[in-house]
Amino acid sequence: MKNVWLINPYGTLPNEGWRNYRNVNLAESFSDKGFNVRWFIASFEHRTKAARTENIVFDSFSSEIITTPLYRKNISLSRIYFEYVFGKNLISYVNKNNLELPIVIILVSPSLFYASLIINFAKKNNIKVVIDVLDLWPEHFITVLPKPIKAFSDFLFSPLYYLRNKTLLKADGVVFCSRDFEEKICNKISLSSKLVSYIGTETKDTITKKCYEVVHIVYAGTLGESYDIQKIIDLAIIYELKNKKVVFHIAGGGPLKESVYQASLSLSNLKFHGSLHPVKLDALLSMCHIGLASYASDSSVSMPLKFYDYLCNGLIVLSSLKGEVNEIIESKCVGFNYDANNINQLEGIIDSLLADPKLLKNMSNKCFTLGKNYDYKKQSNEFSSFVIDIL
Known part of the structure; x- marks a missing residue:
């Protein structure tokens, strides 16, 4: 059976009480088409910081828990260190457990601080890489800057823009979760293979009848x-x-x-x-x-x-x-x-x-x-x- 790896330290697993995350939905789709899916994820949940300790086999994929250091603030140096360690430990985990390699890796973006580790590993092993752009870094960081500094944000974050663009250009395909993201990225670089695929939700056959008194x-x-x-x-x-x-x-x-x-x-x-x-x-x-x-x-x-x-x-x-x-x-x-x-x-x-x-x-x-x-x-x-x- 052909293998697909989903690499994203964030997100929630089906047993963690949240709605189905993008990777869970993708795993179901790939599984239905005959693929074996693994999701490599961090050793704690991003929102609650609750620890994950055991790999779990779900209906459409298995989780592979990668040991990572904890961060408390979402925008912090410890978050950057967390991402770097995630990438490094993931490759060590794969080698240590002698995992069967995939034919394709779906790598989430943002992944500024570990993407190069994954892409180099993939290229060395002749594995295709598709990047799934779910958020824009460093644009997200700009929102927390003091107003006087925001005017210089392009200059301040130019190394991060360069790093992101370099990563996307190395991918075999790029998927965007919105046309806004596609437009912002493709105004700066040219991508030959791309798609807009919305995250979406579970839809219904009929609408619930509503009362309009209140x-x-x-x-x-x-x-x-x-x-x-x-x-x-x-x-x-x-x-x-x-x-x-x-x-x-x-x-x-x-x-x-x-x-x-x-x-x-x-x-x-x-x-x-x-x-x-x-x-x-x-x-x-x-x-x-x-x-x-x-x-x-x-x-x-x-x-x-x-x-x-x-x-x-x-x-x-x-x-x-x-x-x-x-x-x-x-x-x-x-x-x-x-x-x-x-x-x-x-x-x-x-x-x-x-x-x-x-x-x-x-x-x-x-x-x-x-x-x-x-x-x-x-x-x-x-x-x-x-x-x-x-x-």
Whole structure:
């Protein structure tokens, strides 16, 4: 049987209580096509920092735990050291256990600080490499820079841009999880073999019937400084004063978790759910009418998972993101775009929807229909077929 290796220290395994990660979906697709799949992953989970100690054989792949040092801060020197050690220990692990080599490696990007180790190993052993671009580094780092320094970010991060471009040019194929990412990369380098394959989500055959006596508005995702969470709390205050039949729901975890929790104690129309199991999150989304994609103005996010989840549950999307999401919302009439930090504009959009229940229902059906395009099985099948064509 032909072997495929997925190399990504991050992500979550099926037994860790989160939704199926991109690699899990890819493993299912490759397994269905007759491949044997291994996923090389770090010895702790990125979000919770919970330890992993044993390799597990799942239905479509086996996990290979690579010993790595722990990091506490996501942007730190210890994170860089973690990545380097992951790459070095992975190659030692393969040699020590005398693993049968694959015909192709799917290497995640970002992988700035270990990709060269993997690619050199692959080239030495005549193994094809396909890079899966899930996020943009160093662009992500720019969002945490002080404002006076941001103007010099291109110069400051030029070695990292060079390193990323060099890595991508060595790959046999590159897959992007959004057209925004493809455009940003391909404006700088020319790639002969590339594909856009969205992460997607599990879609449904029918939309859940919604009650419109009270309109439910939800934000589901990370509770951090880059996500404009305070504006959602401010909206809840505004609509409680208006005495409108609107309930705001916030689900997720992160640095602002305590602030959201405290706000929910004093606001009758703000419900905080914490981090939800995928089944419970789906139940929450299915009863809601509007989904918020509230991001800071300098966010590097392109196609967030919440966008797919909102659509497949028939939620109208209100988004502050630029780029592809913005264009889809406008061209497909599945929501409204607003300027980040402009709470008055967002309030006006919500008021217009509250005043027109028929519009709410019609747009909900459009969202549900469009969501079917982002079925994860369809997207994963396109990804695996692209890889097989390269072999």
